[in-house]
Amino acid sequence: MDTFDPTLADRFSFGLWTVGNTGRDPFGEAVRAPLSPTYTVRKLAECGAWGVNLHDNDLVPFGAPASERDRIVREFKSALAEHGLCVPMATTNLFSHPIFKDGAFSANDPKVRAFALRKSMDAIDLGVELGARTYVFWGGREGTEADACRDPRTAVARTRDALDFLCEYVRERRYDLRFALEAKPNEPRGDIYFPTTGHMLHFISTLAHPEMVGVNPEVAHETMAGLSFTHGVAQAMEAGKLFHIDLNAQRIGRYDQDFRFGSEDVRQAFLLVRLLEGTMGTEPYRGPLHFDAHAYRSEDEAGVWDFARGCMRTYKILKARAQAFDADPLVREIIADVKDAAVDPLLAGYTREKASSLRALAIDPSAVAKRGLRYEQLDQRMMEHLLGVR
Numbered sequence: 001m002d003t004f005d006p007t008l009a010d011r012f013s014f015g016l017w018t019v020g021n022t023g024r025d026p027f028g029e030a031v032r033a034p035l036s037p038t039y040t041v042r043k044l045a046e047c048g049a050w051g052v053n054l055h056d057n058d059l060v061p062f063g064a065p066a067s068e069r070d071r072i073v074r075e076f077k078s079a080l081a082e083h084g085l086c087v088p089m090a091t092t093n094l095f096s097h098p099i100f101k102d103g104a105f106s107a108n109d110p111k112v113r114a115f116a117l118r119k120s121m122d123a124i125d126l127g128v129e130l131g132a133r134t135y136v137f138w139g140g141r142e143g144t145e146a147d148a149c150r151d152p153r154t155a156v157a158r159t160r161d162a163l164d165f166l167c168e169y170v171r172e173r174r175y176d177l178r179f180a181l182e183a184k185p186n187e188p189r190g191d192i193y194f195p196t197t198g199h200m201l202h203f204i205s206t207l208a209h210p211e212m213v214g215v216n217p218e219v220a221h222e223t224m225a226g227l228s229f230t231h232g233v234a235q236a237m238e239a240g241k242l243f244h245i246d247l248n249a250q251r252i253g254r255y256d257q258d259f260r261f262g263s264e265d266v267r268q269a270f271l272l273v274r275l276l277e278g279t280m281g282t283e284p285y286r287g288p289l290h291f292d293a294h295a296y297r298s299e300d301e302a303g304v305w306d307f308a309r310g311c312m313r314t315y316k317i318l319k320a321r322a323q324a325f326d327a328d329p330l331v332r333e334i335i336a337d338v339k340d341a342a343v344d345p346l347l348a349g350y351t352r353e354k355a356s357s358l359r360a361l362a363i364d365p366s367a368v369a370k371r372g373l374r375y376e377q378l379d380q381r382m383m384e385h386l387l388g389v390r
């Protein structure tokens with residue numbers, strides 16, 4: 001045991017589908033045997049995880065009769081109790097079955113949309129029964145290749161109808177549950193609606209119960225779009241909408257890689273952990289830290305647990321690096337706010353007086369522009385903390 005080993009206080013979680021990934025891809029068959037949910041619970045607990053998340057069908061096979069469902073849930077609950085794991089998040093599989101080939105909530109056939117709503121209500125009941133407080137919606141199949149099949153505005157409106165419907169369902173049942181929407185630009189569809197966290201944030205403001213709905217950004221998804229994941233997460237935090245997060249690693253311009261957290265773009269991973277942990281003195285994120293990733297296809301089962309431990313270890317190492325970076329006197333000096341008692345109060349909260357005081361301020365643009373900002377020093381210092389020489 002060292003300081004980078006996970007504890008329950010770290011709130012690390014994995015989906016059943018993450019460590020359970022069998023390595024199947026469009027070009028090759030499974031390389032690992034499936035893991036049973038109860039076995040996964042035991043192994044995750046041994047690795048030091050705090051929670052396990054699931055899609056309805058990761059636990060209860062599609063179409064299983066009620067008696068089988070109840071038996072599976074009973075056994076799963078006793079494994080959770082025995083090994084001290086919780087289920088912080090649950091979600092619906094609205095992408096695997098062929099019925100969802102044209103989408104789920106946005107599909108053109110009303111029967112598909114009805115089936116998606118019904119499946120979601122059942123899966124919400126299951127998640128709540130297992131203690132989940134966050135319910136994720138990832139619209140994996142909600143998109144197009146033949147874009148002429150519908151007006152994209154119709155897809156937006158249908159998704160709104162579905163989420164408003166399900167919010168009312170949760171309210172009527174008095175469930176203590178919030179929704180978290182997960183964006184992805186493409187894969188498995190050519191284009192997926194609501195491709196980024198920013199799109200989701202605006203969409204939420206158009207819902208009937210926006211207070212119940214936040215986002216579940218994923219490193220890989222925003223990176224696939226070539227965007228700064230850290231900036232997307234920061235905007236969600238600033239809006240009070242970071243309800244959940246999917247951590248993994250990804251390179252721009254690739255397929256959805258879902259690599260071990262921190263294994264690509266260590267700088268971005270560092271900046272993300274720094275933001276989530278609030279090491280610069282800001283409000284931290286206090287929700288679950290979920291790894292939505294899987295082991296390389298080269299691995300056997302032992303490699304899967306190496307992968308899981310690696311995700312958690314890297315997160316904690318980056319947290320320690322971020323703490324050291326933000327405690328570094330040079331860093332504090334460079335990023336310290338430039339306070340100006342005369343100017344600061346004029347910059348927010350318009351009044352006619354402030355506007356005329358602003359106009360009267362003596363500002364010499366060339367003198368201000370001349371000042372070097374020392375960001376080269378700052379960034380190099382960050383690299384040195386990251387590379388372990390500070």
Ligand code: GCO
Binds near residue numbers: 136137138218256
């Ligand atoms: C993906 C997604 C999924 C979702 C999961 C939960 O790219 O496959 O990230 O793993 O996160 O379905 O909604």
Ligand code: MN
Binds near residue numbers: 218220221256292
């Ligand atoms: Mn993903």
Ligand code: MN
Binds near residue numbers: 138182218246
């Ligand atoms: Mn995800």
